[in-house]
Amino acid sequence: MNRKYRILIIEDEAPLITALKQKFTQDGYAVSVAGNGRDGLDSISENRPDLILLDIMMPKMSGLDMLSVLRDDPMKGNIPVVIITNLNAPETLERANQLGVQSAAFLVKANSSLEKIATTVADTLARKVGNRESGAS
Amino acid sequence: MKTARPLIPAWLGYGLFFVLVCVVAGLAILMYREPETDSLLLSWGGVFVAALTIILGVLFWMQYQRDKASTSVEAVNPQLTGAYEQLASCDHELGLVRQLAVELASAISVREAIELTNRYVDQIGIFTVKSYLIYDPRIHGFQQLAYLTEPVSQKQIHALTEAGRALLVENSPKEITKAARECKLDVRVMEGDAKSTRTLNFPSTIVLPIGQSNQMAGVIVIASTQESAIRSAEALDSLKTKLSILAMAIQRVQSFLVDQRSRTQAVVESSSNGVLIFEDDGKTVTLTNGALLEMTGLKKGKVTTADLSVLFAGSVDLESKINEVIKKGNRIKLSNIQLGDRSFDIFLTPIFDYHEDVVAGAIIVNDITHFVEVDRMKTEFVSIASHQLRTPLTSINWFVEMLLSGDVGPLKGLQREYLDEVLQGSRRMASLVNDLLNVSRLETGRLKIEPTPTDLAEMIRGIIKEAEPLIGSKDVKLNFTEPTPALPSVNIDAGLLRQVIHNLVTNAIRYSSKPKSSVEVKLSANQGDEAGIIIAVTDQGIGIPESMKSKIFEKFFRADNAIQMAADGSGLGLYIAKLVMDASGGKIWFDTIEGKGTTFFVQIPISGMLEQGGDKGLIKQTI
Numbered sequence: 001m002n003r004k005y006r007i008l009i010i011e012d013e014a015p016l017i018t019a020l021k022q023k024f025t026q027d028g029y030a031v032s033v034a035g036n037g038r039d040g041l042d043s044i045s046e047n048r049p050d051l052i053l054l055d056i057m058m059p060k061m062s063g064l065d066m067l068s069v070l071r072d073d074p075m076k077g078n079i080p081v082v083i084i085t086n087l088n089a090p091e092t093l094e095r096a097n098q099l100g101v102q103s104a105a106f107l108v109k110a111n112s113s114l115e116k117i118a119t120t121v122a123d124t125l126a127r128k129v130g131n132r133e134s135g136a137s
Numbered sequence: 138m139k140t141a142r143p144l145i146p147a148w149l150g151y152g153l154f155f156v157l158v159c160v161v162a163g164l165a166i167l168m169y170r171e172p173e174t175d176s177l178l179l180s181w182g183g184v185f186v187a188a189l190t191i192i193l194g195v196l197f198w199m200q201y202q203r204d205k206a207s208t209s210v211e212a213v214n215p216q217l218t219g220a221y222e223q224l225a226s227c228d229h230e231l232g233l234v235r236q237l238a239v240e241l242a243s244a245i246s247v248r249e250a251i252e253l254t255n256r257y258v259d260q261i262g263i264f265t266v267k268s269y270l271i272y273d274p275r276i277h278g279f280q281q282l283a284y285l286t287e288p289v290s291q292k293q294i295h296a297l298t299e300a301g302r303a304l305l306v307e308n309s310p311k312e313i314t315k316a317a318r319e320c321k322l323d324v325r326v327m328e329g330d331a332k333s334t335r336t337l338n339f340p341s342t343i344v345l346p347i348g349q350s351n352q353m354a355g356v357i358v359i360a361s362t363q364e365s366a367i368r369s370a371e372a373l374d375s376l377k378t379k380l381s382i383l384a385m386a387i388q389r390v391q392s393f394l395v396d397q398r399s400r401t402q403a404v405v406e407s408s409s410n411g412v413l414i415f416e417d418d419g420k421t422v423t424l425t426n427g428a429l430l431e432m433t434g435l436k437k438g439k440v441t442t443a444d445l446s447v448l449f450a451g452s453v454d455l456e457s458k459i460n461e462v463i464k465k466g467n468r469i470k471l472s473n474i475q476l477g478d479r480s481f482d483i484f485l486t487p488i489f490d491y492h493e494d495v496v497a498g499a500i501i502v503n504d505i506t507h508f509v510e511v512d513r514m515k516t517e518f519v520s521i522a523s524h525q526l527r528t529p530l531t532s533i534n535w536f537v538e539m540l541l542s543g544d545v546g547p548l549k550g551l552q553r554e555y556l557d558e559v560l561q562g563s564r565r566m567a568s569l570v571n572d573l574l575n576v577s578r579l580e581t582g583r584l585k586i587e588p589t590p591t592d593l594a595e596m597i598r599g600i601i602k603e604a605e606p607l608i609g610s611k612d613v614k615l616n617f618t619e620p621t622p623a624l625p626s627v628n629i630d631a632g633l634l635r636q637v638i639h640n641l642v643t644n645a646i647r648y649s650s651k652p653k654s655s656v657e658v659k660l661s662a663n664q665g666d667e668a669g670i671i672i673a674v675t676d677q678g679i680g681i682p683e684s685m686k687s688k689i690f691e692k693f694f695r696a697d698n699a700i701q702m703a704a705d706g707s708g709l710g711l712y713i714a715k716l717v718m719d720a721s722g723g724k725i726w727f728d729t730i731e732g733k734g735t736t737f738f739v740q741i742p743i744s745g746m747l748e749q750g751g752d753k754g755l756i757k758q759t760i
Contacts, residue, residue, distance in 0.1 A: 019535040086527035089520055110527035110567040114535050
């Protein structure tokens with residue numbers, strides 16, 4: 001890969017942002033950060049990320065509400081999303097599935113190591129690239 | 138009775154008597170004409186003949202009297218025979234009445250009594266319609282029952298029954314008159330077809346009260362399509378007698394029912410659950426309690442099951458459920474039925490008589506609004522609390538992970554070791570939060586079980602590989618015995634079963650302490666009566682103390698020796714395992730000897746785990 005993948009972390013907990021930013025920067029991604037869903041939408045327009053790492057429970061606009069707005073956007077609607085949350089009620093997972101997030105890309109933070117998140121992000125990006133290539137051929 | 142026949146007919150007697158008198162007279166003349174020849178002999182002969190004549194005369198006179206008497210007896214004889222036959226018929230009638238009385242004495246329901254009586258009604262003629270209005274003091278209304286021998290339209294049945302009602306309004310005790318006036322006719326056809334549309338002609342229709350004056354139980358209307366349906370006036374009289382006996386039987390049954398009802402009412406009234414008891418017509422309500430009226434807002438008095446069906450129509454088809462209870466004798470539970478802003482659990486249950494026939498049914502309404510609200514709050518609390526607990530745990534996990542990875546600088550030996558401990562403790566805490574959330578889910582909702590064909594051996598190998606790091610410095614060997622030939626795929630919910638077996642294997646390792654011990658995992662299939670797939674996990678660990686065996690699957694329970702050995706552990710693993718196995722049609726049990734070791738067995742049906750719809754799965758540890 002010639003250019004760095006751009007990854008947008010939308011998360012409101014400062015310590016977690018620090019850890020994630022550190023991890024993904026180190027792994028060679030271009031990382032940008034937003035503190036809630038609404039700021040996230042602005043940041044998407046600005047930075048055009050390749051992947052969004054999205055928390056759910058956030059002030060102003062929740063991750064799922066933001067995702068449903070994003071999915072309606074014809075230009076940016078298909079950006080892959082990995083959800084990282086500590087809220088894993090079955091209905092939350094179900095709604096995420098409806099918004100195009102596969103169960104494998106729905107991670108409970110307390111149950112997932114940073115390494116697990118990094119692997120999931122890499123897999124999701126690889127699938128996206130794969131889709132694009134198979135679509136082009 | 139036969140009279141004795143005379144020895145000789147009377148006329149012959151008179152004839153002979155006359156001839157004899159002539160002979161005697163002749164002899165007397167003869168003796169008088171020849172007195173000189175042996176007069177003594179002749180005079181003795183005359184005396185003998187005279188005596189004989191007198192004796193014969195007396196005999197014939199007696200015979201004559203006897204014949205005369207016999208003639209008058211013959212004249213009386215037919216009258217006697219008539220009287221005798223009448224007596225015999227009365228005796229027969231009395232026998233029937235006695236038989237009916239005996240049969241009715243054992244009748245335990247009004248309907249049974251009516252059906253017994255029906256047989257006797259049929260003996261006096263052929264009636265197309267037999268329609269009964271029986272006063273029921275429990276509902277201050279009437280049981281309306283009709284029996285048909287050929288198809289009759291509902292309209293005609295009602296028209297005939299109306300005549301019965303008219304009689305009750307005119308001529309019955311005050312209470313019945315009032316009920317008859319207010320009663321809405323809705324005759325239930327017990328036998329025969331009431332769907333006919335043709336109009337029949339009923340030239341003979343008879344309306345008879347059942348019982349007299351203060352013993353009156355109701356009225357019967359019998360109608361025939363024939364001109365003179367009843368055999369005789371006597372037959373009608375005998376029917377009236379039988380109806381009086383029926384009246385007594387009905388009143389006996391009803392006084393028993395009223396007594397039972399008042400006992401039941403007393404008990405039911407104190408219940409905070411709404412209770413309604415209905416008859417086997419699925420409509421008539423014989424008992425309600427205050428709680429039901431309060432919950433539903435229905436008015437005391439004329440409540441019908443239809444009122445309740447209409448009320449709940451938005452959420453459930455109560456009418457069809459009531460029919461199911463009556464027709465099939467099923468017990469039904471309807472959970473979380475909404476009515477306005479309240480929630481109810483509704484139970485429907487049949488009531489059986491001693492023949493095991495459904496004679497009535499009950500609806501019990503339980504207002505669970507409060508529980509639903511508390512449950513919602515609990516779920517919300519658990520969800521928020523777990524989220525709040527998980528966030529700081531995540532920080533600890535991730536930063537320690539980063540430190541350990543050396544990304545922010547190298548660590549010295551002890552530093553690394555201590556941070557390892559921190560990470561392990563923190564992950565255990567995360568796992569405990571998961572267990573708490575799982576228990577909360579399992580207890581508040583139905584567990585979702587989605588079986589798919591799975592290679593069990595492969596799944597177990599995966600679990601063992603995952604568990605191996607737990608052995609650490611312990612001298613424990615982890616072995617897996619696979620069946621030969623290999624098992625075909627089994628329908629299981631891999632996520633759930635994995636959690637169960639993983640828990641058993643980690644427990645086995647955790648509670649093994651002796652050197653050179655082993656943990657054996659064995660997969661096998663049982664045939665025959667106890668058919669099933671069995672996964673056995675055997676350890677040579679501390680075992681389970683005798684006194685704690687019964688509690689081992691209880692929530693938060695940990696055996697004393699287990700607590701001493703390993704401080705961590707939530708006491709939820711086996712509890713969850715049991716919930717999962719029970720819900721999926723499987724079993725879990727154990728054999729143990731304290732100090733020697735334990736084997737846990739998990740059995741799955743040969744056909745696989747039972748599928749179960751639900752909205753809650755278990756949280757899986759990913760890490």
